[in-house]
Amino acid sequence: MVLSQGFQIKDGELQKPENGEIKLTVPTGLIPYCPHCGKPMSMNLRSDQTFVEDDGWHQAAERYEKFIQDHKKQKIVFLELGVGYNTPGIIKYPFWQMTNSFQHAFYVCLNQREAYVPEEIRRKSVCMNEDIGEVLKEL
Ligand SMILES: [Zn+2]
Numbered sequence: 001m002v003l004s005q006g007f008q009i010k011d012g013e014l015q016k017p018e019n020g021e022i023k024l025t026v027p028t029g030l031i032p033y034c035p036h037c038g039k040p041m042s043m044n045l046r047s048d049q050t051f052v053e054d055d056g057w058h059q060a061a062e063r064y065e066k067f068i069q070d071h072k073k074q075k076i077v078f079l080e081l082g083v084g085y086n087t088p089g090i091i092k093y094p095f096w097q098m099t100n101s102f103q104h105a106f107y108v109c110l111n112q113r114e115a116y117v118p119e120e121i122r123r124k125s126v127c128m129n130e131d132i133g134e135v136l137k138e139l
Pocket of ligand 1: 038039
């Protein structure tokens, strides 16, 4: 699918299309279908009633909550990579709230177009309005 967009993979790295044009369509033959019902696969997003919260999801949510509770008094970094505003109540707002309420928490936001931090936690934050791939190369 990535290659059909015009990208190339060179030396294990994804390269943007040489002509700069990303096709933004996927050939029908590359769409995966569910082996049970035959419907096209889709991402598990909180966009409608199809979001899956099964036993595995709930167990993971409990592990995450326990990790947060066990570490909230320690130095903790909330690293947000490319999180937008589709469902800010899932990642972004909790990260802001925990950064604000946990004494040693720090918030890092990398987002090419939507890097933002509220005034309340600005002194405990770094925001980069940059391409994540370019920033990670600079580390
Ligand atoms: Zn199905």
